[in-house]
Amino acid sequence: MDYTIRAATLEDCKDIYRMIMELAKHEKVSDQVKIAQRDLVQDGFSKNPFFQSIIAEVPEQHRSSKDGHSKVGFALYFFAYSSWKGRSVYMEDLYVMPEYRGKGIGKALMSKIAQLGLAAGCNQLNFAVLNWNKESMDFYLSQGCWDVTTGLGYHCMRCEGPALEDLARGDPKN
Amino acid sequence: MDYTIRAATLEDCKDIYRMIMELAKHEKVSDQVKIAQRDLVQDGFSKNPFFQSIIAEVPEQHRSSKDGHSKVGFALYFFAYSSWKGRSVYMEDLYVMPEYRGKGIGKALMSKIAQLGLAAGCNQLNFAVLNWNKESMDFYLSQGCWDVTTGLGYHCMRCEGPALEDLARGDPKN
Numbered sequence: 605m606d607y608t609i610r611a612a613t614l615e616d617c618k619d620i621y622r623m624i625m626e627l628a629k630h631e632k633v634s635d636q637v638k639i640a641q642r643d644l645v646q647d648g649f650s651k652n653p654f655f656q657s658i659i660a661e662v663p664e665q666h667r668s669s670k671d672g673h674s675k676v677g678f679a680l681y682f683f684a685y686s687s688w689k690g691r692s693v694y695m696e697d698l699y700v701m702p703e704y705r706g707k708g709i710g711k712a713l714m715s716k717i718a719q720l721g722l723a724a725g726c727n728q729l730n731f732a733v734l735n736w737n738k739e740s741m742d743f744y745l746s747q748g749c750w751d752v753t754t755g756l757g758y759h760c761m762r763c764e765g766p767a768l769e770d771l772a773r774g775d776p777k778n
Numbered sequence: 779m780d781y782t783i784r785a786a787t788l789e790d791c792k793d794i795y796r797m798i799m800e801l802a803k804h805e806k807v808s809d810q811v812k813i814a815q816r817d818l819v820q821d822g823f824s825k826n827p828f829f830q831s832i833i834a835e836v837p838e839q840h841r842s843s844k845d846g847h848s849k850v851g852f853a854l855y856f857f858a859y860s861s862w863k864g865r866s867v868y869m870e871d872l873y874v875m876p877e878y879r880g881k882g883i884g885k886a887l888m889s890k891i892a893q894l895g896l897a898a899g900c901n902q903l904n905f906a907v908l909n910w911n912k913e914s915m916d917f918y919l920s921q922g923c924w925d926v927t928t929g930l931g932y933h934c935m936r937c938e939g940p941a942l943e944d945l946a947r948g949d950p951k952n
Contacts, residue, residue, distance in 0.1 A: 628862065638864065639863065648859075684856055685821065685829035685854065688798075688812060688813065715946060727812070727939075732935065733932075734931050744937075750936055756908065757910055758906045759908075760926040760927050768902070
């Protein structure tokens, strides 16, 4: 099937948001999505964007059987830094609508991020995967990625909500 | 002990690099540091920096007993994005020289990053910790942070070196 991979524009925010919600539903955490479509507009397409995005699009005749979507996949990424290895690119999301899987679109999106990363002088592509999502884990391992949590013992840590406000005030409670 | 926390400047790169090497040595991975001081200059202090940094500095009379350093701690961070929660700040490094620990400097550096994150509209502070580093893990937990790897099953994944080049070419080998 023909498809194109291109940089997302402001006009794609509606579809990116739709697919973020589809992905969250697939990961069984749709109640965890706190952003709205307008946040994507503001955070991704203003002067100093917090993320960048690429879109996979199919031609008219291959629109999705349900609702007729032509934007069928996306990836969201941003540039990051490792104090050991230097510039890196972080892939926050990679999603292809179920109907369009198995056609190389996910691989093409990820390949594009690798290209963009290398072009920007990055040495690493980093991302997170949920340990129950064996299908995704197997896909990433097949692409030459390795598990830093298992391999080096990296744990992802987070501070948010009232704990983040307490920390900012210099008054952390536990 | 008096100390100040301030944004790093180009002139701090020498000390940031020194402390990155000290931290890597503490984490038993100094051979893993592939960047040079000039990379910090280029990547952190050019027009579109890949990271930002803050420095902890002590007055003249409290210079370090070895080598007389007054820049005794630093944190390196960048802005990131969660497609569920929106803007976030990522703390790549947090380090205080051993001689200056237990005086609240690490907590003050981390608090400053939380302040900068909240001021930029971030909802989360994220970072990674090595699972054998119980001292750091306990510190972070005491600051109201939680372990996303243990709690949600997040695994950090990485693609680098020849695998990243293969991926960019659309020709991943495993």
